[in-house]
Amino acid sequence: MSSENLYENSLKNRLKAFELSESDQSQLALDTHIPFQVAVVSNLLSISRDPIIRNLTDLDTRELRILVNIGSYGPIAASDIAYQSRLDPYSINRAIAALAKKELVKYEEGASRSKPVLLTEQGNSIYNKVVAHLKMREEKLLDTLTNQERNTLSELLQKLELNAEAVLAMEVADCQKQGLSVTRDHKELERWYKRTNK
Incomplete structure (x- = not known):
């Protein structure tokens, strides 16, 4: 079976899971949402799911x-x-502290108040092994895409990221104007948006 036929057959099988229920409500077709x-692909590609x-x-x-x-x-x-990475700063600081305790990262000597971090020799060893696997996995994942499709996908994902940042930041601003509560993470979205658009 050719890779194109395999793709079509796989897609047909996958879409069987997305038959909309019969309802009077306006429904959301998740297979095209x-x-x-993006969330499904992200879940599949999560590092935590990779057995290697x-x-x-x-x-x-x-x-x-x-x-x-x-x-x-x-x-x-x-x-x-x-x-x-679009992760919240609090959990990043906790992760850095845990990595420092395991002697995988260290703070740059003579650093300013922001304390930049870098890998130790042991951290670099893990990094090199993980990155070698991630590069190999990326090649397998993109194997059926042409170079043009790869470039287009990358450009579209970058646009989607920037659009998501803008939409979420505006929603946070709207909630604040209406007196609705927003979390520290929500306010971080606004800061990222301002940094991107300074």
């Missing part, structure tokens, strides 16, 4: 994501990791 589709990575390290998902971010962009401050 972009935010839902689980055998490479016993770090929890958040710690591993932070370690990979530090390895790619360090020395880097926690606030920059939050902005890049």
